[in-house]
Amino acid sequence: MHDQVRLNEYIDLPAQRTGAFMATSGNTLIFAGGLDEVGEAFDEIWLLRKGRWERADIRLPKRLAHGVAIGFRDEVLLFGGTDGQVVSSSVYVISTHGGKLRLDSLTQLPVPLAYMTGTLVDQTVLLAGGRSDLSGSGKQHFYALNLNQEVHQAAWVELPSWNGPERVQAVSATFKSEFFLFGGRDSLGTQAESLRDAYRFVPMYQDGRVVSGEWQRLADLPADLADGPGPAAAFGLDHLLYPAQQDHEQPGESLLLAYHVGTDAWMDFGTLPGEQGAWGGTLIKWEQDWLATMDVGESTVLMELSKKKEFGWVNWLTLVVYLGFMLWIGFIYDKKEEQTTSNFFTAGGRIPWWAAGISIYGTQISAITFMAIPAIVFATDWSLAIGSVLILATVPIVVRYYIPFFRRLSITSAYEYLEHRFHKSVRLLGSVSFILFQLGRTGIVLYLPAVAIASVTGSNIYGIIAIMGFICIIYTVMGGIEAVIWTDFAQVVVLMGGAIVCLIVGIMHVDGGLDAVISQGLAEGKFTWYHLGWDPSRLVLWVCIVGFFFLNIIPYTSDQTIVQRYLTVKDEKSAAKSLWVNSWITLPGTVFFFGLGTVLYVFYTNNPDVVAADKVDEILPYFVVQQLPAGIAGLVIAGIFAASQSTMSSSMNSIAASFTSDIFQALSQQASDRSSLAAARWATIGAGVFGTVSAMFIALLDVQFIFDLFQEVLGVLGGSLAGVFILGIFTKRANTVGAITGLIIGVLAVWLTKSYTDISVYLYGAISVVSCVIGGYLCSYFKS
Template sequence: MNDIAGSFGKVNYAVVGVYLAVLVAMGLYFARREKTTDDFFLAGRRIPWWAAGLSIFGTQLSAITYLAMPARAYATDWTLLILNIGIFAIAPFVIYLYLPFFRRLNITTAYEYLEKRFHVSVRVFGSISFVAFQLGRMGIVVLLPALALSAVTGLNVFVCIALMGILSTVYTVLGGIEAVIWTDVVQAFVLIGGAFVALGIIIGDLDGGLGQFVSVAAENGKFNLAHLNWDWTSDALIVVIIGAVFTNSLVPYTTDQAVIQRYLTTPNERQAAKAIWLNAFLAIFAGALFLLVGTGLFVFYEANPQRLVSLEKTDQIFALFIARQMPDGLAGLVIAGVFAAAMSTIDSSMHSISTVVTTDFVRRFMPQLTESKYLLFARCLTIALGISGTVTAMLLARIEIKYLWDFFLGIMGLLGGTLAGLFMLGIFTQRVGTAHAWIGTVASLSILLYVKLATELNSLLYGAIGAITCFGVAFLASIITPTRTEHRAGLNIYNIPKAIN
């Protein structure tokens, strides 16, 4: 690893330092505008649709996508592209069936809807599930760029994790959601630009150029999009399609506060819808681009095996290429972009957790506090979350995980599937009450626990299993044991709330 570090150079370090300093300066600038929790959590609902869309894209992108998707394509093929296409199937449902509830009920967190539709206990469960998922996500998002930093500098990975955790925590405490969104916009352009540059360098280095790129990749099955079999433990086409619709689309876009919060920052519902569509197009475009980079890395190192060194994890392959093959300065900018993407996702996680805990617990159960105390609590909680995420990343670094991307999707499915089922019950049914919702929740969690511990089913299926079990069991329970349910206006598709903007 030392020869990798030796190729990074002072110029690249300087670029990394300057770039990160600019991001911190942006945080300082927007911090001056955060006077209330509405500013801190929703940016006063003044974010334009294109910035909100880029922010959703940037939050979902993260260092996980930027490093792990090329690594997956390098090691296997393009089957993951179908995962990104799933958002096109879900986007219309989100816009026409979910967005009206999130926008028109004057809520700050998605889980406030669960209390309005069911009971405060369901809201608390939703909030806790979200927080648990985000804490795990933060650990992974810190770990991946730390592995990249370790690969290009030779520093111990635990030192890198500590540096990343401290810097991202400081940055998050400085600014609210407005700072998070605008830094996401900058980082999205840097990351996509870096991927294009990497692809250009790869093709330019090959003796046969683009023709060699395509022929070698095709000969090795790198462009394969589907595995046509019925093996539910593999990346079979049916498994990936189900994962695309549920785990990779329905769960994050209908239950994840970090995403839903972006819907609430725009001036009106129409702009929020535009933001969702922009993100959908970018997700497919970027997914194809990052898989193309991974395929290019395979072709490049097939043609130049002497340039490939031993790596601790496959996820380091793109970082190796950046450090050793990109020109000075440009390599530093791309690596800085990786760190920035990680910071963007980390601060989104911290900020959304802070929003949920402050709104769903502190404000809900201690309504007598002043606005300034709620804001102070949110900032202090962010510091604690930064420490927690850093420690989680250090623990994950000790675990042998073949593909961090798959591990991340598994966590999302386990914790988000049941939650997706609850939102489906609330929006698409009238007869299901609180008791039925809890029966569905317990059944879903039990089935998911069994699937995780006793089977080898692909983790992409977890989201579908959780959502369908929760919805199906609860609805069946409402038929077998009907109860009188109070039907308040504006809480399901049969009486969608009137527009307020």
């Protein structure tokens, strides 16, 4: 059996039946009908819930087997079948809504059908082949039932059939909104001939419904196989897994084949284990895994087909050591000297400029860089790299115009400047805006690594979120900004080291090495830096330049997590040096992370026998767990933890700084330093708990490219705030009314842009800043 696919025994079926209807609806698996060993059909319905079978209190209207069952939302649809004597055209729907079972009849099939195959493509049921009676050969039927309307009102559409033999007992599959048809037999019985041909159907839509499509012939199956109507399993980014019993040779032995969609090639993944085990003909998708029916001895069992690799004690030990090291740093700076509010937020100005610069880099990259960037490059190209290069245009502006204001005012919070320039209300509004943005951000950056690590290790995602959040809260509360900066330093080392290790391993497993990666990447456009054009909805060159210029300006001029680093060094010159250190680290970092996406793309396209992750967003952690040696994999996964924790700890400390300086001390002007420090620590804990809990809620959502979601949030909240700072620093006319009005205008501008246009999300920051500045200046002009 292939070393990337594992078969784990799950649970016995409730009865020894062949041809039973099986499908899942939510967290319920339905087992209905089927034939026993003497050919008698049944009408019983069984439910599998929480690992236990229970007999339903309703039955099928007739005894049926060898039809097709498809789960859709909170329902299971049953199509056709036979009682062993007559073929049925009935269609039933079993609803599990609210935990109660209900059975209804739907529009019948155009003709009676049994022994056909079928799957759900998007919201359309596709049925192929089968027979309308129990004598003669198979048929070339191909029907569609569009379910993008009320199920009870759906109507059947006959589609053009494949250019090949009629068939029964074929195997179908759904992959990236396309329908695949594999093998089968020309008829039933001992004289039946196995078919090896295979086809792909690309649907054509009209008004959201499949009305036609194009068939393509694929590579033939490598062996004569006897299969039931069960679908092939979509496995990884480019594989269809095909467990199949050999038709003639070595009866009883089941093969595990894989079809690689990208290369149109079949691969032998070995045989399924088990004494006299035989493939039972059904695959069921349940949550993240596939369940297969296997005949073992005198019983039929459900086996879990999984590609999860055990993380192993060596990797867990490495991860535990890393987390312990983070706690140790927090403990050191908690005991170093008596803590004060000023030290808790600015470290008394004793942080070296190079450490502050590395900390800025660690705060900015997060897990978004380490995971989402390689994933996006894997799927597209290097277009986003322009954003990293534009940091060189941002730093001179910040050094010349912003750092002097922040340093000379001797402030703790960046938003204290807004009170000096405008009014307390502007300071409060700016601080609250920042806090809201950071609270939203902590959930996102904590969720990203947790969901990936959980998916590739089989660990509980909520447990991982809790562990990362809890440890981050402890060392941030104990050591303040010093612990945050020095853990950032350690985390950047781990993060960059992990990226380099992945690059080396990936290149080593590509025939031809680095030269092959570069040549294939260039040939397939994976190194493309820009796309020409004027369409604002696409990531063309001008969109990148304008969008990323402002997306860089926003955090470096108005984000407390960055501004606070300017205040932890001894003087203005050191603050400028820290920014330049950050920018020069960013450039090689861009090569590492973007290059990693290209290396992963070449690695998987050149190794079609290697199964990738199911989702592009999980491509990197899955590669780490599957391909890196024990211990090294744990260290790189620690790098993913590091990427998340470096950002989260910075956000927590900066939220506390803004809350304590801009809100608590403003409301409690006579508060002692001791009470302010207590408020700071409680605010840190509150921010950490909120981020941890919100990450758990995000885990319930399905967001494919969370990087885009983050940019959207940044544009809405961060952009307007940066615009207010521009109004204060670069204009003399801007006043309090203009600043507040401009901030509101910036938020509304992005909301209207998002609601009524298809403009690229990467322009949201520019729209927010520019509209805030123009609107705020005009309002100040007319007010004055």
